[in-house]
Amino acid sequence: MAKTGGQYTETLKKVNSFALDHSLEFTADLLPELPREHDTLQAQTEVMRKRAQMLSELASYLDTQARYFAELEALAKGDTSAGTSRSLKKLVEALNKSPDLGGITRVSKEAMAGLAGHVADWKHSAEVKAVLIRDADTVSQALLLNQLSLEEQIQWVTRREALARQVEYREKVEKPFVDDKKLSETWKKAWIADIKRPPTIALLEQARQVSLIMQQAWLDVLRGQGGFEHMRASLDQIASNLQAATQP
DSSP states (O other): OHHHHHHHHHHHHHHHHHHHHHHHHHHHHHGGGSOOOHHHHHHHHHHHHHHHHHHHHHHHHHHHHHHHHHHHHHHHTTOOOHHHHHHHHHHHHHHHSOOOOTTSOOOOTGGGTTGGGGOOTTTSOHHHHHHHHHHHHHHHHHHHHHHHHHHHHHHHHHHHHHHHHHHHIIIIIIHHHHTTOOOOHHHHHHHHHHHSOOHHHHHHHHHHHHHHHHHHHHHHHHHTSOOSGGGHHHHHHHHHHHHHHHOO
């Protein structure tokens, strides 16, 4: 649980970071084509600063989830010390305080209520059972928030990327072509780049799918029907795709 839970949260952090870097790149490419006014620069800079801050807060929230899964595994393996109990209580309290992610609607506790009823009496020790009953809904809310944040990322990046690609096509592909001048290697690369779909959306979508699997995996944990191990192949695939996307 600890290893795969940590791999899951680290993967989401890397995908979000990649998406932010990509957004910064295409926003920087877009800026020279916009009106060269103070208000334009200030508005675009503020948007990206808020975006970076939001993803930084989300990364910290994901780190808290990873620490929770590590402590829960320690408890399941027999570490019933007071330190582990205190740590789990503090971590679940931190998960209850989900970050403000802008336009993402906060997950209501009522929407995720009732998962404690899935905790299997006969599969867990008394200590683990008590923690799972207490934390079932909170962890589910956190995992759902991960999914919602990725869906918002997909929508946000898609909108901004579409605008940037329109401007780039007009300025770097269409105008040079109709000017009837000799076309350079730069024009060729710009034309090819416009046709190819950037990997960012695909990676975000893969991470969203993994987040859906993770929610089911947590339900399986409550029921005593397994853990997160079956997710490793999906996580390894995203890691491989990320590596390929970041290679020059």
